[in-house]
Amino acid sequence: MSTETTEKEPASKVELAPGVGGGGEIPTFDITLKVRRYNPESSDDAYWDEWKLTMYGTDRVLDALHKVKWEHDGSVSFRRSCAHGVCGSDAMRINGRNRLACKTLLKDLDTSKPILVEPIKGLPVEKDLIVDMEPFFQSYREIMPFLVSKGHEPTKERLQSSEERERYDDTTKCILCAACTSSCPVFWTDGQYFGPAAIVNAHRFIFDSRDDAGDMRLEILNDKEGVWRCRTTFNCSEACPRGIQVTKAISEVKQAILTRKI
Amino acid sequence: MPKTLSPSKLIPAGTLYRGREGQWSWxxxxxxxxxxxxFLLVHVLDTSLVRVSPEAYDAVIGAYKNPIMGLGELGLVAAIVFHAFNGIRVILVDFWKQGPKYHRQMLWGVLGLWALVMIAFSIRHLSHVFGG
Structure with missing residues (x-):
């Protein structure tokens, strides 16, 4: 079909002398990684396991976990999918704070001390760093995270001004990693609380001009276990890997419930 | 590199969540x-004593007049002043549009006001307690 090429194209258009990399040598350093492990099949108790690793300056906590899993102990269990801060699978407690392992560079942590990695708090641990996310997604489903509109479906697109879009822009960024919900002291002690993530996702639709179920969602969140459980500790805003102003969003929902104005 | 099992393997305790100003103020x-x-529990009980017997009330209130209770009163005022100012901060976080943005600055304001009130109160109160 295609015309035959007589001459083969060179593999690379850039000629590099052998042994020459792009940006020079990447510095390496030694770290101690401590992982809080739990395996219900062997013991009811959790324990700390540690490894000494040599890592590169460009490595993240996730790379250290990969190194452990691939080279030292294949039984270490954790979730990760995209590994680039988009899928929200690898939220964990790193040095006592909820972070995404794939967005936390090792060089930004204090490498002179062991780096502590634990599962997120408040959700039942299944194995090592893997927790049961079901209670989290249960709350998420309850706030109806989808567009609800009255009347006939329009034949054209649903128009929205840029101001109207801006109103809920911040809360569209959520990746459902549960870093916020599992950083909330109220959620740790009261698993019935909807939690920041569910409220953020309710906010995303409540303040969307195209949505008609705002009142219904406000009614759901006006519950005893709804927005009024929030004690404004700001742990959620601090933990969010997408920089969502979570406490602000919760405050806006509180205001909307009180004034019934969206 | 071999896997090193540390002696801390047996310690199951997790770390405390390292929250920031918001968590600790809470x-x-x-x-x-x-x-x-x-305090209110005890306060309601000792004050209601006056209905039972004014002499017993005087005796109980008299028992409070010693340096240990004096320091206790200082602690109580410290707790009330913090709770009051931080309560206003919490209200502002919920009801003032810029509240969530400036919650940290407001906490420093609360602590500043608290220190100011406590310095003034301590001077007056402790001179009463220890000055006779």
């Missing part, structure tokens, strides 16, 4: 709240 608010609740 913890302090809770603790001072509980302290104030226990």
């Amino acid at each position: 913890v302090a608010h809770r603790i001072t709240g509980v302290v104030i609740f226990f």
Whole structure:
């Protein structure tokens, strides 16, 4: 079909002398990684396991976990999918704070001390760093995270001004990693609380001009276990890997419930 | 590199969540709240004594007049002043549009006001307690 090429194209258009990399040598350093492990099949108790690793300056906590899993102990269990801060699978407690392992560079942590990695708090641990996310997604489903509109479906697109879009822009960024919900002291002690993530996702639709179920969602969140459980500790805003102003969003929902104005 | 099993393998305790100003102000608010609740409990009981017997009331109030109770009163005022100012901060976080943005600055304001009030109160109160 295609015309035959007589001459083969060179593999690379850039000629590099052998042994020459792009940006020079990447510095390496030694770290101690401590992982809080739990395996219900062997013991009811959790324990700390540690490894000494040599890592590169460009490595993240996730790379250290990969190194452990691939080279030292294949039984270490954790979730990760995209590994680039988009899928929200690898939220964990790193040095006592909820972070995404794939967005936390090792060089930004204090490498002179062991780096502590634990599962997120408040959700039942299944194995090592893997927790049961079901209670989290249960709350998420309850706030109806989808567009609800009255009347006939329009034949054209649903128009929205840029101001109207801006109103809920911040809360569209959520990746459902549960870093916020599992950083909330109220959620740790009261698993019935909807939690920041569910409220953020309710906010995303409540303040969307195209949505008609705002009142219904406000009614759901006006519950005893709804927005009024929030004690404004700001742990959620601090933990969010997408920089969502979570406490602000919760405050806006509180205001909307009180004034019934969206 | 071999896997090293540390002696801490047996220690199951996890770390404390390292929250920032918001979390610790909330913890302090809770603790001072509980302290104030226990004071009110005792306060209602000793004040209601006056209905039973004014002499017994005088005896109980007289028993409070010693340096240990004096320091206790200082602690109580410290708790109440923090709880009051931080309570206003919490209200502002919920009801003032810029509240969530400036919650940290407001906490420094609360602590500043608290220190100011406590310095003034301590001078007057402790000179009463220890000055006779």
